[in-house]
Amino acid sequence: MPSPRSPQSTQKKKQNGKQRDAFFDNAKYLAIVLVAMGHAWEPLKSDSRILEAAYQLVYAFHMPAFIIISGYFSRSFDMRPDRLKRLITGVAVPYIIFETAYPLFKRVIDNDPHQEISLLDPWYLTWFLVALFVWRLTTPIWNLVRRPLPLALGLAMLATVTPEIGDDLDLQRVLQFLPFFVLGLVMKPEHFHMVRTNAVRIASVPVFAVALAFSWWAVPRMNTAWFYHRDSAQELGAPWWTGPVMVLAMFGCSLVLTACFFAWVPRRHMWFTALGAGTLYGYLLHGFLVKAGDYRGWFEASWLHHPAGEIAVTALAAAVVTVLCTKPVQRVFRFAMEPKMAWAFKRDAAELARERQNAERRARESEREREKVNA
CATH class of the missing domain: 1.20.5 (Single alpha-helices involved in coiled-coils or other helix-helix interfaces)
Structure with missing residues (x-):
């Protein structure tokens, strides 16, 4: 998801005399808000075709946007010891901690003593940490090959026709989202400047309107699971050849919508810009609240299944994830997200x-x- 400490940028407030780029912090914060909203909509969307359409629209670009940014800030990753240490402490260790914490949380809140803990089966949100670990480790390979993006697309297409991959480490998602990470690796600053123009900003309005209308039309006709990128075509009950076709079609749609999203991300410093540095905290922590609501039946209240209730849930999700990205929360949970672990390394x-x-x-x-x- 989110973009945990990149090798270039455990960027402090200033680095080499330069301020952090507010655009990327703004983009990460807005993307994590969309992630939280989408998770809050999930228990409610079955009662509303409009909400289901909005859900599909958001899922078409919010994770691709996050992954592209993660790839962009992984461009200089190599096997240098200090960068490997940051990869372990900033990605692998949080994965182990939260992959253990989520099942334990379910045992307690849902009274499910049989919930197993398995580091091979990413639980709920933790798949992104596995994917980021694998993607970043393979970055030197993508920087070496001549045509990295077509190669990554080819691997994603092959994954959709290979149900034998199974669920271990959520490798279907790792491979199917891979092209977005590789795209971030090959992007340059001028590519982001190209979409941050008035022309693209104006054009994005009708594009989003058409996309929402299309999503509304597609709700009864399309399996929402395609947007999760976690299953092969055969597992979704579709002919094998639809897998590669959907990879290309959804990659194109996601790029268009992501470009429109980036066009509307503010370039200047905003009140929420500093929160962009804490998006990993918001990403991993908000899942506990969403799951608690699911286990405890909070989403079953009848008033929540009406427009006013859906708006209230949306606003609450945005507010909660905003709080979870703040500095006080980061200080409390830094031991799990960014442990020093000097004792563990030579x-x-x-x-x-x-x-x-x-x-x-x-x-x-x-x-x-x-x-x-x-x-």
């Missing part, structure tokens, strides 16, 4: 050499200061 030889050089330099400077004082 000291890098280059780092040790730099420390010795710095110590020697400080010693020489101190010696010169003493000589000046004595003189």
